Amino acid sequence: MLNTKEVNKQSMSTTVMNQFNKTADLIDLNPNIRKILGITNNEIVVHFPVKMDNGEVEIFTGYRVQHNNALGPYKGGLRYHDTVDMDAAKALAMWMTWKTSLAGLPYGGAKGGIKIDPRKYSDSELERITRRFTYALGENIGPEHDIPAPDVNTNAQTMAWIADTYMSTISTSERSHNQHVVTGKPVGSGGLEGRDRATGFGVYLSIKLLLETKGENLRDKKFIVQGFGNVGYWASHFISKEGGKLIAVQDAHATLFDENGIDPEALAQHCEPRKGSIKGFSDAVEISAEDFFDLDCDIVIPAALGNQITADNAFKIKASIVAEGANGPTDNNGEQILLKNGVTILPDIFCNSGGVIGSYLEWLQNRNGEMWQLEEVMAKIEKKITENFHKIHSEVKQRNIDWRTAAFILAISRIETAYKQRGIFP
Structure with a gap:
């Protein structure tokens, strides 16, 4: 677990x-x-x-x-x-x-x-x-x-x-x-249409865009998700809609597996009256928590807490993609093992950024007295994530580096430029 x-x-x-x-x-x-x-x-x-x-x-x-x-x-x-x-x-x-x-x-x-x-x-x-x-x-x-x-x-x-x-x-x-x-409010209290799914949508889109660079798509891709809260559910929802197969889910209470696929909608309905717990879901079997990262799949989505992929389990991962839905789910030692094994890590500061992009749109909506429909919101988030994906991908290719390093270079360089242009008070 x-x-x-x-x-x-x-x-x-x-x-x-x-x-x-x-x-x-x-x-x-x-x-x-x-x-x-x-x-x-x-x-x-x-x-x-x-x-x-x-x-x-x-x-x-x-x-x-x-x-x-x-x-x-x-x-x-x-x-x-x-x-x-x-x-x-x-x-x-x-x-x-x-x-x-x-x-x-x-x-x-x-x-x-x-x-x-x-x-x-x-x-x-x-x-x-x-x-x-x-x-x-x-x-x-x-x-x-x-x-x-x-x-x-x-x-x-x-x-x-x-x-x-x-x-x-x-x-x-x-x-x-x-x-x-604050952002992330209920729609009736000034919230943004689509803010609930923005983070999970970003995780899904980042994976989809990465696969497209390899001439692949999500159909029949097997994926596992750690954490089935807001991020884990919506990522599973969007990936499943494009033919991906959710074969395992893990949370603090249980680890579920079904090689034929777990229906994310049915699992979400099961969780709702149980304060989010996946335990007891009858349409999948419960397996040992230690076996989760060892499962044969194409994509791993850690969408729970930090430091879940470490030197203790990174070597078990057979997937070619780790998409970080959570913040800091992979520690330094775990990352080195994954990279050595040829795994592409879509880093948290990009992969789960759909949420903060959605938050920015909500902040603007409140600030300017505007109202956007769901389709407009999702189009804006998709456009922003796609633009950022291509910037990182270009950095990856030009420097021949991993995705996290490329993302960090772009992020920190932007802040450095701001300090150089403004100076430091006084």
């Missing part, structure tokens, strides 16, 4: 710093800019009390790390998970900086969340926890300063609570201009 051991937290930070330093060396990054990008701008920790349904008070710890805002406001998700801590938030915030830069968006990078297992709390408790967290963050978030979004175990409802709380704590005259303090 998913690996959530404490030991992985430090390696997550190590992974992102190794990637950064490797790229900085390759492009001979300006040493002063290297110092700036190697650290975070702000690291915020808040402890706040919340009254539970039984009348008792619990103290929660929340985090928000703002890595860099050279290109625009900080942007990044809030996750509710018991692995959330400062180290994880710092790593994820840095990845967001690279992701928004690579996507060509006017954003920087941030990340955060609450150290909590949301399954242990009622909906009313989660609402109070979310609202109190928002209040504790105060002016550390804002529509032109730091714009949170959904992440692991948070969703459109979470964002609606944050937006309402934020707007309720500012002056009346400003409320109508601050709806875009």
